Amino acid sequence: xxxxxxxxxxxxxxxxxxxxxxxxxxxxxxxxxxxxxxxxxxxxxxxxxxxxxxxxxxxxxxxxxxxxxxxxxxxxxxxxxxxxxxxxxxxxxxxxxxxxxxxxxxxxxxxxxxxxxxxxxxxxxxxxxxxxxxxxxxxxxxxxxxxxxxxxxxxxxxxxxxxxxxxxxxxxxxxxxxxxxxxxxxxxxxxxxxxxxxxxxxxxxxxxxxxxxxxxxxxxxxxxxxxxxxxxxxxxxxxxxxxxxxxxxxxxxxxxxxxxxxxxxxxxxxxxxxxxxxxxxxxxxxxxxxx
Amino acid sequence: xxxxxxxxxxxxxxxxxxxxxxxxxxxxxxxxxxxxxxxxxxxxxxxxxxxxxxxxxxxxxxxxxxxxxxxxxxxxxxxxxxxxxxxxxxxxxxxxxxxxxxxxxxxxxxxxxxxxxxxxxxxxxxxxxxxxxxxxxxxxxxxxxxxxxxxxxxxxxxxxxxxxxxxxxxxxxxxxxxxxxxxxxxxxxxxxxxxxxxxxxxxxxxxxxxxxxxxxxxxxxxxxxxxxxxxxxxxxxxxxxxxxxxxxxxxxxxxxxxxxxxxxxxxxxxxxxxxxxxxxxxxxxxxxxxxxxxxxxxxxxxxxxxxxxxxxxxxxxxxxxxxxxxxxxxxxxxxxxxxxxxxxx
Numbered sequence: 227x228x229x230x231x232x233x234x235x236x237x238x239x240x241x242x243x244x245x246x247x248x249x250x251x252x253x254x255x256x257x258x259x260x261x262x263x264x265x266x267x268x269x270x271x272x273x274x275x276x277x278x279x280x281x282x283x284x285x286x287x288x289x290x291x292x293x294x295x296x297x298x299x300x301x302x303x304x305x306x307x308x309x310x311x312x313x314x315x316x317x318x319x320x321x322x323x324x325x326x327x328x329x330x331x332x333x334x335x336x337x338x339x340x341x342x343x344x345x346x347x348x349x350x351x352x353x354x355x356x357x358x359x360x361x362x363x364x365x366x367x368x369x370x371x372x373x374x375x376x377x378x379x380x381x382x383x384x385x386x387x388x389x390x391x392x393x394x395x396x397x398x399x400x401x402x403x404x405x406x407x408x409x410x411x412x413x414x415x416x417x418x419x420x421x422x423x424x425x426x427x428x429x430x431x432x433x434x435x436x437x438x439x440x441x442x443x444x445x446x447x448x449x450x451x452x453x454x455x456x457x458x459x460x461x462x463x464x465x466x467x468x469x470x471x472x473x474x475x476x477x478x479x480x481x482x483x484x485x486x487x488x489x490x491x492x493x494x495x496x497x498x499x500x501x502x503x504x505x506x507x508x509x510x511x512x513x514x515x516x517x
Numbered sequence: 518x519x520x521x522x523x524x525x526x527x528x529x530x531x532x533x534x535x536x537x538x539x540x541x542x543x544x545x546x547x548x549x550x551x552x553x554x555x556x557x558x559x560x561x562x563x564x565x566x567x568x569x570x571x572x573x574x575x576x577x578x579x580x581x582x583x584x585x586x587x588x589x590x591x592x593x594x595x596x597x598x599x600x601x602x603x604x605x606x607x608x609x610x611x612x613x614x615x616x617x618x619x620x621x622x623x624x625x626x627x628x629x630x631x632x633x634x635x636x637x638x639x640x641x642x643x644x645x646x647x648x649x650x651x652x653x654x655x656x657x658x659x660x661x662x663x664x665x666x667x668x669x670x671x672x673x674x675x676x677x678x679x680x681x682x683x684x685x686x687x688x689x690x691x692x693x694x695x696x697x698x699x700x701x702x703x704x705x706x707x708x709x710x711x712x713x714x715x716x717x718x719x720x721x722x723x724x725x726x727x728x729x730x731x732x733x734x735x736x737x738x739x740x741x742x743x744x745x746x747x748x749x750x751x752x753x754x755x756x757x758x759x760x761x762x763x764x765x766x767x768x769x770x771x772x773x774x775x776x777x778x779x780x781x782x783x784x785x786x787x788x789x790x791x792x793x794x795x796x797x798x799x800x801x802x803x804x805x806x807x808x809x810x811x812x813x814x815x816x817x818x819x820x821x822x823x824x825x826x827x828x829x830x831x832x833x834x835x836x837x838x839x840x841x842x843x844x845x846x847x848x849x850x851x852x853x854x855x856x857x858x859x860x861x862x
Contacts, residue, residue: 326835
């Protein structure tokens with residue numbers, strides 16, 4: 227029993243981080259119907275930035291969120307304006323943007339690999355190896371801090387979307403792009419901002435990743451596959467869905483690892499993806515028309 | 518819609534009847550030229566320098582044939598039907614592991630088992646297509662990526678087939694100078710078969726249906742096309758020559774590892790070649806494959822670093838999408854500069 231509680235606790239802590247990682251991806255899809263395959267590569271780049279900030283300047287990964295998130299917001303604006311906005315009039319926008327972001331991911335992976343080789347990195351902050359012991363259950367401090375930070379960032383995102391005018395505009399665009407345009411939303415500008423925010427969330431997630439997980443240039447494929455599973459299971463474009471799917475699947479994966487083997491951890495996500503595509507293609511919280 | 522598509526394709530035999538004799542003659546001379554080119558390719562291994570030394574040229578050409586087969590096959594579902602798959606290297610791995618496994622345990626040569634491997638991939642494509650093609654657009658692409666990663670986990674952990682350590686396949690019992698020759702002919706036949714299949718599909722009612730699906734799936738459905746069956750058939754059919762190529766390629770590597778087949782870079786190359794050459798055209802993937810293989814060779818010999826090569830592949834893909842979305846063949850055709858020898862549509 228304690229073992230089960232222990233696994234569930236670890237799964238929930240991990241799931242919160244997954245949810246934050248996937249939130250930017252699902253929001254970009256919700257606003258623009260862009261599946262940004264470079265999202266994982268953004269995270270890895272941010273993780274490198276956070277890693278070097280910690281190693282060379284001693285800046286704590288949590289503090290580095292204040293650097294990575296704004297930097298990636300700006301980078302997101304630039305990437306969207308230079309690359310994705312050119313395809314807006316393309317008749318096959320959806321798949322063109324998938325391929326474009328695929329190319330971007332390859333370019334980022336290749337550049338990172340050429341610059342830093344394939345060596346595995348991880349910031350060894352003091353709290354990443356220590357735990358709190360509550361009875362027979364232990365809680366790793368790093369994961370717990372990461373979970374709290376994710377809840378905080380999710381709260382900020384919620385507040386932004388629900389309490390500010392640009393947030394209203396983004397939600398309106400997510401619900402109905404045409405109607406939003408009719409009532410005076412500058413859809414082009416909102417799309418650019420939403421892409422920037424999505425990238426900023428990837429940047430923040432990268433800071434957390436730098437001490438929570440080992441990473442290397444090619445790791446982003448594992449991540450993007452996992453995150454895509456989450457956003458499809460949660461329903462493309464649904465932030466609530468990605469939160470539920472992130473925590474739910476992380477707990478299932480943690481149990482699968484315990485009962486079967488670590489191999490099954492990743493399989494859980496991909497199998498969930500296939501089952502959802504078969505049974506309920508719109509996902510848990512998705513609108514039927516989104517796919 | 519059928520008329521529109523036929524007109525857009527610029528098929529010589531479908532031009533107004535007054536021009537037909539000229540058109541037919543041109544097609545005739547084009548076919549004669551292409552046959553000559555194929556004949557020359559068949560003779561290359563018989564030339565003196567190739568027969569006497571281990572040939573780099575032969576190796577590169579074999580690689581190019583393989584990619585022509587892969588990109589042309591991918592084009593059936595990704596080009597004609599417009600369903601972009603980033604998981605087609607699963608067929609490559611399935612073909613390689615099936616033929617390699619049969620060879621390692623039963624001793625039947627992959628050259629004999631290659632067509633069987635192709636058929637196995639058609640079967641696999643039917644099963645997988647029935648699931649993944651329930652989705653469309655971005656969700657379909659995601660499902661194919663997931664498929665590839667599931668296959669990777671499967672092969673990494675399948676101890677009977679070597680797992681992540683790999684499965685070694687017995688060497689071909691030939692002199693080093695000759696060892697590439699059977700693979701050269703095998704891949705050449707595979708490439709010719711794949712291009713011919715692509716050509717036949719392009720000029721069939723089935724291919725017309727696929728292109729209608731790519732244009733507008735709802736209208737295609739309304740027009741009476743069984744879109745679901747068409748898509749699954751295209752997906753399965755595209756697996757055949759990839760499976761055959763996989764069987765031969767795996768054998769030529771003498772050692773099967775999941776990471777040689779099941780990485781997104783392999784899937785990316787297939788897509789890149791079809792897009793650079795021109796999606797949904799017959800000649801496009803062939804031209805794209807030759808260009809990219811040549812480019813990869815030059816880039817690796819210049820930089821000697823596959824990471825830089827990967828980065829350039831990504832930049833090329835982005836550049837092609839932004840500036841030449843129709844590819845070499847499409848861009849030339851728009852400007853009416855496409856030489857007739859390359860107009861196979």
